[in-house]
Amino acid sequence: MKKNIAILMGGYSSEFDISIKSGNNVFKHIDRTKYNPYRIFITKEKWYYVNESEEKVMVDKNDFSVLINGNKVHFDAAFNIVHGSPGEDGLLQAYFKLLAIPQTACNFYQAALTFNKRDCISALKPYGIVTAKNYFLNKGDAIHENEIIERVGLPCFVKANKSGSSYGISKVKTKEELQPAIALAYKEDDEIIIESFLDGTEVSVGVITYQGKDLVLPITEIVSENEFFDYEAKYLGKSQEITPARISKQDEENVKQLALKIYKTLKMSGFSRSEFIFHKGEPHFIEMNTNPGFTEASILPQQAAVLGISIQELITNSIEEAISKEA
Template sequence: MNKNVAILMGGYSSEYDISVKSGNVVYKHLDRDLYNPFRIFITQEKWYYLDDENQEYIIDKNDFSLTLENKKITFDVAFNIVHGTPGEDGLLQAYFELIGIPQTACDFYQAALTFNKRDCISTLKPYGIPTATNYFLNKGDHINTKEIIATVGLPCFVKANKAGSSYGVSKVKKEEELLSAIEVAYKEDDEIIIESFLSGTEVSVGVITYKGEDKVLPITEIVSENEFFDYEAKYMGQSQEITPARLSPEDTEKVNSLALKVYQILKMSGFSRSEYIFHNGEPHFIEMNTNPGFSEASILPQQALAAGISIKELLSNTIEESLKK
């Protein structure tokens, strides 16, 4: 009998529309011979199933069920493709663990940790993982621009601590630009991280749990037409994403080993996509995404295809791995 799969999309953050696009790709490619897919929209106002005629049916949050034609529908697994909160910060993961429904993303603690850029970096540093020099601010803190620049230098990046898709990110080249960049970041989060500029080749590395093993996918090189890999570069075609990356065998091995080490230090499972910059010849960890974008043109599906894994196979594997946990 086919398993009922709830494809969770939407969310409460600026990444809502991106998540809906990702969810529709999952819906399109899910193997109908194995699974019955249901598109479930997660919004702050309501959670609901949307059928192919665009009719809405409210989800009962008590047990994550819905009623269709007077029949109660329950789910064998939730395919979590919500970017940002509550799908990537641990909230949905904890909810599903409490009610006993498997979900495809990493566990709630790993999600919360990796979504918080500051905490994730702080966890990895004792293991010798190279990162940028950083400076932390919380909303309401006194802002000493000279102290910040003395710590991280110029240019630097100002980022919202808990946001994705490059929302709330600015590249600052002059001291007088710093305060406005901080305000942009505070629109997304009340915590920010300011990082030193790392000059070098940027790569994105997918690591997934595949057939019971941790697997590093072919590396993607990011060549942005903009100042950095911002929203327009990611989603509006203003970048080149070259898979496999144009790296030497030595550099490929360096970043593969580092990405696998980070995945295992953090006790990850399911999808992940991490960003690294080769600075002074060494890959430096930037951040990890545990529910990365999933259009046909997104980086993780590109990498899977380069590894000989179809989108349909990747989705089926992810579901079956979640059912084992």
């Protein structure tokens, strides 16, 4: 008997449209010989199912069900591809845990921890994970420009602490650019992380749970046409994403082992994609995404394809791993 799978997309953040693209790609490639897919849109105002005729049916949040043609449909699992809140910060994970419905992303604590860039790097530092120099700000804090520059130097990056797809991020080259960059970041979040500039090769490393084991995918080198790997570079073709990365075998092994160590240290499961910059020959951890992009052009599916793993196989594995985890 085929399983009913809710494909969750949308969300509450600026990444809404990207999540819709990812969700529709999952809907396109899911194995319909094994699953009945249902597109579930998550917005702040409402959660709803959209059928093939684009008709909307509201989700009953009490038990996460939908009423279709007079029949109440329950779900065997939820494919969580909501980028940002509430799909990547632990909220949906906790909701489904309470309802005992399997979902494909990591557990709620790991999601909350990794979504908070400041907390994530703070948790990893005792394990010897090297990161950029950083400075933290909360909305309402006094901004001491000289103190910030003394700590992280120039140029530096100003980032919204809990945001993805490079929303709310600026590269700051002068003291005069610092205040506007902070103001931009506060539009996305009330917490900010300011990091030193790391000059070097940027790579993205996918680590996933595949067939019951932790699997490190081939490494992708990021070459941006812009100042950094910003929204345009990620989604509007302003970058080269080269898989496998043009790095030495030793660097490849080092960053793979580091990515795997982080995945295991944080007790991760499901998909992950971690970003690193080789600065002075050493990989520095930047951040981890636990619901990375899943469009045809997204990095993680590209990496899996190099190993001969199709998008459909990724989807099937993710669903079956989630179900077995909750069994």
